[in-house]
Amino acid sequence: MESNSNQSSVSFVKIPTIKFTKLFINGEFVDAVSGKTFETIDPRTGEMIARVAEGDKEDVDLAVKAARQAFDHGPWPRLPGSARARIMMKFADLIEENVEELAVLDTIDAGKLFSMGKAIDIPMAAKNLRYYAGAADKIHGEVLKMSREFHAYTLREPIGVAGLIIPWNFPSAMLMCKVSPALAAGCTMVVKPAEQTPLSALYFAHLAKLAGIPDGVLNVINGYGPKAGAAITSHMDIDAVSFTGSTEVGRKVMQAAATSNLKVVSLELGGKSPLIIFDDADVDMAAQLAIFGILFNKGEVCVSSSRVYVQEGLYEELVKKLVEKAKAWVVGDPFDPKVQQGPQIDKKQFDKILSYIEHGKREGATLLTGGKPLDGKGYYIEPTIFSEIKEEMLIAKEEIFGPVLGLAKFKTVEEAIKRANSTRYGLAAGIVTKDINVANTVSRSIRAGSIWINCYAALDFDCPFSGYKMSGFGSSLGLEALDIYLKVKSVVTPLFNTPWL
């Protein structure tokens, strides 16, 4: 029984005053040049939380000027890595001192669970900073083995001014996931948070300044994709752009980079990640993973295991457990500690998900549970499970980004691999089995950037995360994530009178 707890939101956490609503350029909170503002909505009710400054091209230009100045002449790229690290560590401390307030902002802005924000999202943002802070003084070049009498080495230099475009599903975690390696590398940046979730980034900017990040190094321009976002991707003085979001917008980012200054591009895009459950799986663990894989963060996760393939021997038992768990899943106000799933981010996504659900019904998939929105205000949708999906169905091909699971039965390992790979995406995949050979074969066979065996979404800071195929290119997390913010320079000079090469 879903708990529709909209009415009781008032009894939960007092909504704080929104302290920061302007653009953050060159160390100051400023209005947009145009003076325009836009609304940010509370998805629990569809009502406005606050108006924030709306940045456009002129504001991006100002931010880039500040970032360019800070990069070409300011201290940040010239500090020893360990000095950048100290400031980044301080920034991390300040984040941890403000966990509640930051978690509240993401909860009202994005409908994310308050308990998760406090326990995971915000602390992860701090840890992310610390991981890259620790790497900042270890960005080595190499000395090369020449075949003639030359001394040659590589330098890894900061690329310059980076544009970072953040999605709305993990506003804090995604922000720091991009900002941290860029800071460690010595770059300066212009960040554009998603227009659905502009609030927490401004608070982080405030904390950055308190921590000692110099003016101009971190600039935050809220606004819309086609305006502020496009201004960043087509800017002639931005050296690299890192984008996380939809494949459709990812194309535009790459195209804009091509028509402007050929800036380096890194894209983390959509997914339709398969979770493959074999006969020998522990059925309770498998059901847990499958539920978590699709319902975590209301299904608004790029790596959601939105396709689940279950081997026939386990099928009946697993599906029974899955449906039970889905029906018991508590949907409601994300401030309520009993709730497991908050509202979808906004009306557009809400309508889109419901439309996919209707497609699923029409395409002939079998609806096992859910399939409807919740009554009342806000963008709440029932956990929905379809079975007997075929890869040609829209609900099996396209990323729905909501609490909608597509199930199918399979017989053999080969069939599972083939169906899992039958997609243009390649972000992640999960495998549930105890058999070491099945695990090795299947993990090698699936064309995806992250393979989780007997776990799911097990991200970690040292573990690179990147897509295969149309899920994008370029890494987040891991030391690999530094690469996009660095350029390799080779320096060569002749050797005379050398004892050896």
Next chain:
Amino acid sequence: MGIHNSDDSSAATTFVIKNPTIKFTKLFINGEFVDSISGKTFETIDPRTGDVITRIAEGDKEDVDLAVKAARVAFDHGPWPRLPGAARARIMMKFADLIEENVEELAALETIDAGKLLSMTKARDIPHAASILRYYAGAADKIHGEVLKMSRELHGYTLQEPIGVVGQIIPWNYPTVMFFLKVSPALAAGCTIIIKPAEQTPLTALYYAHLAKLAGIPDGVLNVVNGLGSGAGAAISSHMDIDAVSFTGSTEVGRKILQAAAASNLKVVSLELGGKSPLIIFNDADVDIAADLALLGFLYNKGEVCVASSRVYVQEGIYEELVKKLVEKAKAWVVGDPFDPKVQQGPQIDKTQYEKVLSYIEHGKREGATLLTGGKSLGRKGYFIEPTIFTDVKEEMLIAKDEIFGPVMALAKFKTIEEAIKRANNTRYGLAAGIVTKDLNVANTVSRSIRAGTIWINCYFAFDNDVPFGGYKMSGFGKDYGLESLHKYLQVKSVVTPLYNTPWL
């Protein structure tokens, strides 16, 4: 007077190599030489004369589709990606051996197709191709993933997997070297390949395809589709089943490649584009070394080099003496038939480039730069241009901004190290730079300060297989040479699984 016009009939007969027989003129798809589906062919021209050497099969979209089908089967189901790295290495080494056994014939093909010096193609270009193959062959069984340091009880590791079917589009200035710079790391990584040579220089690639098959490269792994950029090239960059494209060529075409990748399947792109690389000569430089570097920097390979030091900045203390030597050397430079061992500079690649270079020379004269030597075509058949030096060049001039890709140098005088750095960086390009000085501190400061991918100190064109090469800024992204260049052809996969009862993380 120095420009040696070497088609005096008496000299001509003493060294002329009979034009080589062209053995391979078709497309190479799935291990076979085949006509293009349309049956069309195109001419390849001898730039010494403008005459046609032969006609070559012209590939277009349908041919690229066939090649991709073959490469896809070879990747998804064939042996190549599944072999141990050492086994790929053996075949690549054999390929290198076969190249060395055919140096003369290959060098002659390269010379006649691109107007490159026979002495260079025999001694450098072709042997270098073999060394590139061997370098990457040696790396093939060392493509390591890593085991990661997790912060919770999880076992995590990365695999470096071949990315799949790759498209490679190469330029005409170094047909052989470019072919192997691209093909070698892709082969080592276990990828399969569709390569489109430049339409100006289609010949040697087909011979290499033939040798590849002899060496044991399985059918479908290496496919060669000659054709036009707008035809076969565009088909590659916009193909929905090519996983990565690597391009070397002009910045203008580089844009199109990136756009096509974005509009199609978001394939991974790497671009090695143009340059306007500065050579900075300080007062304490040895004036003879500096003059030789500067001369070679703009005349090597008739100036058709992406890293040509087309802008030379000379500190005022050494300026007069250096410029005098430069002009002397330029005037003594022998331009003529590239088969003639006495010649130092052959013809420009084709009529389009020839006219473009001459047009830039006219710009230079109009823009107010001072012409010190050269400035004209040789005025005979073929595409020969005199070594040309302008001085008093300012960065706003077209001849200082645009890549000319010919034997044209832009000189300027400077006072201070700061001025040199500023002027050197005053460009949207960032491919390479040279510094001539004995002072350690000047060398360190300036090498750190110039925003370019390769910095040569007291040398120029000092490439080596282990040294990554690639541009900053609008000279592109991604590396050729070095182990770095394998990255374009690999994808990183992270595999994570929980640990139970583990003694430590």
